[in-house]
Amino acid sequence: MGETNLLNYQQGLFERICSLEELQLAFKAVKRNHGAAGVDGISIEQFERNLPRELDQLRRELEDWTYYPKPVRRVEIPKPQGGIRELGIPTVRDRVVQASVKAVLEPIFDPLFSNSSYGFRPKRNQRQAVEAAQKLVQSGKEYVVDLDLAKFFDRVHHDRLIHRLRQQVPDNRVLRLIGITLRSGVLKDGLVSATKEGTMQGSPLSPLLSNVVLDELDKELESRGLSFCRFADDCNIFVSSKKSADRVMQSIGKFIEKRLRLVVNQEKSKVALSNSVRFLGMTIIAGTIAISAQSIQRAMDKVKELTRRGSSLNLHDTMKEINSWYVGWASYYQMTQYPAQLSVIESHVRRRLRARIVAQQKRRRYLYWHLRKRGIHHRLARVALTNRKRWALSHTEAVETAYPNAWFRDELGQLIKSRPRLPHQLPLKKWVKLT
Secondary structure, three states: OOHHHHHHHHOOHHHHHHOHHHHHHHHHHHHHOOOOOOOOOOOHHHHHHOHHHHHHHHHHHHHOOOOOOOOEEEEEEEOOOOOEEEEEEOOHHHHHHHHHHHHHHHHHHHHHOOOOEOOOOOOOOHHHHHHHHHHHHHOOOOEEEEEEEOOHHHOOOHHHHHHHHHOOOOOHHHHHHHHHHHOOOEEEOOEEEOOOOOOOOOOOOHHHHHHHHHHHHHHHHHHOOOEEEEEOOEEEEEEOOHHHHHHHHHHHHHHHHHOOOOOEOOOOOEEEEHHHOOEOOEEEEOOEEEEOHHHHHHHHHHHHHHOOOOOOOOHHHHHHHHHHHHHHHHHHHOOOOOOHHHHHHHHHHHHHHHHHHHHHOOOHHHHHHHHHHOOOOHHHHHHHHOOOOHHHHOOOHHHHHHOOHHHHHHHHOHHHHOOOOOOOOOOOOOOOOOO
């Protein structure tokens, strides 16, 4: 966007946010993202039933300044690494307003953001961020300053954020609207508490505002000539030596805490070689992309959860549930350059299901005759009559022959086919830890 076009675009921002056309587009964005009801209990489907009236009401309230956002409903989501992530769920009408603000402001701010910033931006994603990190490691910058910002979204300083917005948004009405959104309060356990700082995760506007805040960090890193990759509040800085990395950790840490008024989590932040650092679930090992050991272990744990003992689901429904999870998991982690890592998960799924089949036979002689019916020779099927437990039996020749990999492909449909084969079939190195 040229300078003249930008100046023209910046005029009448508030009117554009309030327009029915923009509000209609904002609702479509909210509907695509799904989401639960807010404190008023009105779902997206209920809001849509009276959409023209609801949007016209919103427009009038915005224009005459009778609009005021309701408190967000706070929910707690367990983190994979442990701990709790607090999300805020605004009402549907408030999400529509925030989506409209985001859509109008994003064309102004996004061109100003760093090329090393990948999170919550149009046409940018996690894979691009990981591949950029890979190129930096391949260039010889193997030491990583892994910065972890403690409760970043909860500690955003409102005055500093509004000051950053004001540099590009001349319309004070837009800033006022954002201000009342930030201070709308939180409902938890039946009590409403004020929000004096922070921008709530889970709101449509929060990702853009977080990038506005952290763009100041990006500009500082660029002014120092440092190479980095940032995805939201996950920032890795790449340097050539440990000495340089230690120096950068200390100086950038001070900048973040004194200038940005944020907090660096000293326990989780570290300086290490790239093969010891996890970035967006991946690790750069010897210049190649691999799924991190933590991500592999969480996948193993998820498979165990989906195939747990005593489940009320039958085998077919269990396989459908696994397939639903695995398609999404593999579509993200297919960026690995070690396809054998995905094969390890698939093999683990099959073994867990074979163990379920073994357990379903209840008695050993039942399992013996079951294997015989599946065409297994009696000399192999006799393993069912031994003292081996279900897990050991699941890995025997008899059970694996009775239920070969092809059977699971047929039964699970897309479980194996869902992930495309990579053009570079690199072997799985023994030093890539999987558990």
